[in-house]
Amino acid sequence: QKEVEQNSGPLSVPEGAIASLNCTYSDRVSQSFFWYRQYSGKSPELIMSIYSNGDKEDGRFTAQLNKASQYVSLLIRDSQPSDSATYLCAVTRGRRALTFGSGTRLQVQP
Amino acid sequence: DGGITQSPKYLFRKEGQNVTLSCEQNLNHDAMYWYRQDPGQGLRLIYYSQIVNDFQKGDIAEGYSVSREKKESFPLTVTSAQKNPTAFYLCASRSGEVTGELFFGEGSRLTVL
Numbered sequence: 001q002k003e004v005e006q007n008s009g010p011l012s013v014p015e016g017a018i019a020s021l022n023c024t025y026s027d028r029v030s031q032s033f034f035w036y037r038q039y040s041g042k043s044p045e046l047i048m049s050i051y052s053n054g055d056k057e058d059g060r061f062t063a064q065l066n067k068a069s070q071y072v073s074l075l076i077r078d079s080q081p082s083d084s085a086t087y088l089c090a091v092t093r094g095r096r097a098l099t100f101g102s103g104t105r106l107q108v109q110p
Numbered sequence: 111d112g113g114i115t116q117s118p119k120y121l122f123r124k125e126g127q128n129v130t131l132s133c134e135q136n137l138n139h140d141a142m143y144w145y146r147q148d149p150g151q152g153l154r155l156i157y158y159s160q161i162v163n164d165f166q167k168g169d170i171a172e173g174y175s176v177s178r179e180k181k182e183s184f185p186l187t188v189t190s191a192q193k194n195p196t197a198f199y200l201c202a203s204r205s206g207e208v209t210g211e212l213f214f215g216e217g218s219r220l221t222v223l
Contacts, residue, residue, distance in 0.1 A: 031208065042217070045214070049209070090212070094142065095208060099155075102150075103154035
């Protein structure tokens with residue numbers, strides 16, 4: 001079992017729709033959870049971080065964490081073509097290095 | 111502006127040659143990391159350093175070496191022992207806080223000819 005699992009996609013949504021990206025992790029004591037966006041050929045950039053159960057909203061983005069079920073998700077509202085990218089889920093605890101999933105490719109159709 | 115600088119951005123290497131990728135940060139972060147990314151894949155940890163003069167192997171350290179003589183610098187050497195070095199290499203740094211986020215450089219793309 002991979003430590004961090006994501007559906008590779010592509011996930012295709014029409015412009016203006018809600019995109020839902022999911023991630024599961026195996027380490028039950030994980031404490032910190034991150035979503036990064038990566039455009040083709042570029043380095044990842046942080047979209048959201050979440051540390052406690054529940055929802056965290058930032059603009060069009062909402063991160064959801066459920067530690068009991070060991071999953072974290074990212075919702076993107078009013079999806080735009082510029083949101084088309086690969087989204088990486090990353091997990092860690094304490095000062096350990098982040099462990100990344102393989103990413104979900106999102107395509108927003110105009 | 112604070113950030114992480116990687117160089118070179120593109121590098122071509124002949125088989126059997128060692129190459130060194132540079133990584134410099136001015137964020138005053140204690141921890142620095144090297145990840146490797148292959149096409150369509152996530153990031154895999156090569157080496158990391160939590161403090162100057164100390165570093166640990168990640169999941170795929172074979173064929174790589176690092177040094178951490180200064181807080182700001184964490185160079186990665188890809189040796190001839192690395193059998194399949196063609197990849198996108200990402201350097202990152204993180205503050206010492208538990209909730210600290212990871213900041214990335216722009217990456218170095220290595221191609222073996």
